[in-house]
Amino acid sequence: MTFNSIAFLVFAFVFFLFWPFAKKxxxxxxxxxxxxxxxxxxxxxxxxxxxxxxxxxxxFYTGQLxxxxxxxxxxxxxxxxxxxILSLLVFKYSLFIAQNLDLLLHVxxxxxxxxxNIPSFTLVLPLGISFYTFNxxxxxxxxxxxxxxxxxxxxxxxxxxxFFPHLVAGPIIRAKDILFQLNRNKIVSQLEIWHxxxxxxxxxxxxxxxxxNLSVFVDRIYQKQIIDDxxxxxxxxxxxxxxxxxxxxxxxxxIAKGLAKLCGIQFRLNFNxxxxxxxxxxxxxxxxxxLSHWFRDYLYLSLGGNRxxxxxxNINLWITMLVSGFWHGANFTFIIWGAIHAFFSNVExxxxxxxxxxxxxxxxFFSRTFxxxxxxxxxxxxxxxxxxxxxxxxxKMFTLNTFSMVSFKVYFFxxxxxxxxxxxxxxxxxxKLNNFSVKQISKxxxxxxxxxxxxxxxxxxxxxxxxxxxxxQF
Amino acid sequence: MLASRLIITxxxxxIFAGIFLKIRPAKCSSEIEKNWFWMNKTYQFKKYDLxxxxxxxxxxGVNPDITSQEAxxxxxxxxLNFGFSSAGFNQSIQNTIDQLIDQNSKNKTLVIGFTxxxxxxxxSKNEHYFTxxxxxxxxxxxxxxxxxxxxxxxxxxxDLYNLYLKKNKCYREEFFENGWVKSDCFPxxxxxxxxxxxxxxxxxxxxxxxxxxxxxxxxxxxxxGVKVYGYFPPITKSxxxxxxxxxxxxxxxxxxxxxxxxxxxxxFDSNLKFETYDGSHLTSNSAILLSKCLxxxxxx
Numbered sequence: 001m002t003f004n005s006i007a008f009l010v011f012a013f014v015f016f017l018f019w020p021f022a023k024k025x026x027x028x029x030x031x032x033x034x035x036x037x038x039x040x041x042x043x044x045x046x047x048x049x050x051x052x053x054x055x056x057x058x059x060f061y062t063g064q065l066x067x068x069x070x071x072x073x074x075x076x077x078x079x080x081x082x083x084x085i086l087s088l089l090v091f092k093y094s095l096f097i098a099q100n101l102d103l104l105l106h107v108x109x110x111x112x113x114x115x116x117n118i119p120s121f122t123l124v125l126p127l128g129i130s131f132y133t134f135n136x137x138x139x140x141x142x143x144x145x146x147x148x149x150x151x152x153x154x155x156x157x158x159x160x161x162x163f164f165p166h167l168v169a170g171p172i173i174r175a176k177d178i179l180f181q182l183n184r185n186k187i188v189s190q191l192e193i194w195h196x197x198x199x200x201x202x203x204x205x206x207x208x209x210x211x212x213n214l215s216v217f218v219d220r221i222y223q224k225q226i227i228d229d230x231x232x233x234x235x236x237x238x239x240x241x242x243x244x245x246x247x248x249x250x251x252x253x254x255i256a257k258g259l260a261k262l263c264g265i266q267f268r269l270n271f272n273x274x275x276x277x278x279x280x281x282x283x284x285x286x287x288x289x290x291l292s293h294w295f296r297d298y299l300y301l302s303l304g305g306n307r308x309x310x311x312x313x314n315i316n317l318w319i320t321m322l323v324s325g326f327w328h329g330a331n332f333t334f335i336i337w338g339a340i341h342a343f344f345s346n347v348e349x350x351x352x353x354x355x356x357x358x359x360x361x362x363x364x365f366f367s368r369t370f371x372x373x374x375x376x377x378x379x380x381x382x383x384x385x386x387x388x389x390x391x392x393x394x395x396k397m398f399t400l401n402t403f404s405m406v407s408f409k410v411y412f413f414x415x416x417x418x419x420x421x422x423x424x425x426x427x428x429x430x431x432k433l434n435n436f437s438v439k440q441i442s443k444x445x446x447x448x449x450x451x452x453x454x455x456x457x458x459x460x461x462x463x464x465x466x467x468x469x470x471x472x473q474f
Numbered sequence: 475m476l477a478s479r480l481i482i483t484x485x486x487x488x489i490f491a492g493i494f495l496k497i498r499p500a501k502c503s504s505e506i507e508k509n510w511f512w513m514n515k516t517y518q519f520k521k522y523d524l525x526x527x528x529x530x531x532x533x534x535g536v537n538p539d540i541t542s543q544e545a546x547x548x549x550x551x552x553x554l555n556f557g558f559s560s561a562g563f564n565q566s567i568q569n570t571i572d573q574l575i576d577q578n579s580k581n582k583t584l585v586i587g588f589t590x591x592x593x594x595x596x597x598s599k600n601e602h603y604f605t606x607x608x609x610x611x612x613x614x615x616x617x618x619x620x621x622x623x624x625x626x627x628x629x630x631x632x633d634l635y636n637l638y639l640k641k642n643k644c645y646r647e648e649f650f651e652n653g654w655v656k657s658d659c660f661p662x663x664x665x666x667x668x669x670x671x672x673x674x675x676x677x678x679x680x681x682x683x684x685x686x687x688x689x690x691x692x693x694x695x696x697x698x699g700v701k702v703y704g705y706f707p708p709i710t711k712s713x714x715x716x717x718x719x720x721x722x723x724x725x726x727x728x729x730x731x732x733x734x735x736x737x738x739x740x741x742f743d744s745n746l747k748f749e750t751y752d753g754s755h756l757t758s759n760s761a762i763l764l765s766k767c768l769x770x771x772x773x774x
Contacts, residue, residue, distance in 0.1 A: 006619050007612045043609065190476035213630070414632045449479055453486030460626045461494055
């Protein structure tokens, strides 16, 4: 079930009805989380509960073995990582691998027809597999690195893996951040309940009002339901998609954080106004923070990071970004998306242009715009199903031609309003971080209640058509 | 502290909602009702004496209650219009239709509105029907709870602008529990559907295998004692010419085969004037007329 569904309303009501009783003891708390989370998971697709349980239990027991073993630590770690990566390869990437192997071997006049022979069960993507495998791998890697001690109870571990707020679409939670929180019966204060509910409301507003309304325009242009061949249309499309994916995903993360808060569990921030970044390095510290930090800590640093000279550092950066792109989906468009980020990040490292521009505060507008432009171009590949479509759209974007006011009134009226609202909300949130008076105003009880009431009003009467969360497909 | 904040928030929300509910213009078509309608139609928990099937020309063109009243007079006949957008005849939908018919009924009847599009490979996927699939509990929850959200109909800014200024065309839909969608569109444009149907048959013409499967299904139902009626939903002459030329569908041959398999064909008096709002779909008055005509032709 999705967070914005009627079924989830009922589920959440039932969950929080019995939660105060279930959370009193460790075992009952963990058991309750597991059972309810599996109900949540199987609502959408029950078939892969067993995969979730299997990979979880493999990591729990290998974690124990890594900790206690002296000679075979690495072997147990390799087994843990292999099980997770193999399940990703089989269920997420097998069709992509088979298609490309068929194509490659066809060049040498060999036709193995791998695509026809792959088992049908591999064609269904288990929900949340990209997220829970990463959660799980962080556990065994941290034990190996001696950053974490293994937990004794499989129930506690499975509660961490299956905890429903983050199960299907993140944020990617580190075992060391959550396990100790699951081990206590935290009394949630009234203020924390309020903040949790606030996060849920704003998350639903981001998703149901902003993202879903922007998706109408994005999908209509993409599916060529509107044929308007001027560059401004496609720029609007790219900007609309940038905000759609941001509010969709940040909305989900906010709801997840709010739900966890109501349970007395703190998740880290997953989005921190990334479109105000003045460099790509900053962007990746603000966008999908849990994923970018996971890749930094478990891939980039494992490859050596920047400890082996400039050349290796840049190679490691490229590998990390390409893998990050590929994590998002089994398609070359995602790899190109990662490559664009790698390229521009490399340019930043070599030229250090953001740090030069930072010296002149009046130039931050230009650096923000330039970063946004790079991110926009990359998003085109992210959204398109294939490379040809992406190049088609980019070509339209960069071919300047005339714009029709008739088209504007008919097609773009809504999207311009939603974009304006999106930008205004983001700008206010960003200014709030850096301006004490604005922060104080936003903390005011009346203002706070007014903001939440406005968000609820918009959700009730201005929500967009029901659209699934974008990151569910990963 | 929490209580006071909640009260203030609820108060503000109620004020905003109250003002908006007072001033908002009525929508031509309710999204919430539409969602409820499709969920309710897809997840049937009972069987029917009289079932209609077809694509949008059927679900907009036939009120099964009127047909059953006309055909069966005062008998207590349960009926359902099981039409879907761009519906086709794959095995899955045939099985579903089979399960909907009450085999214990003395008046078990199936009425199919045939269109060339239904025999195409694209329609065979029954995408509309399959996008509605969810688990039964989820469906039951939506069916039960959605009506309570009827007050919270959603709007876009363009909706508000057009509705306040009464601009652009208004597409009115009313959703009935029996599966009929009472449809009207102002202003009428009998050529509106031509453009979309021209595109529809590109690389998507009638598949003879689908046709064979349908005819076998008709024979199968007939052998089970179900009276199977068929008809071509009334459309404009220009659309009919376009469809026949692009789709590869031979109406005369199909009618012949249908009757040979035990089906009962329904033709309409050429004097009857049916009106469409876009060339393809009947206005509500014409849908009522068609429903009555079908009722006159169905023999209990």
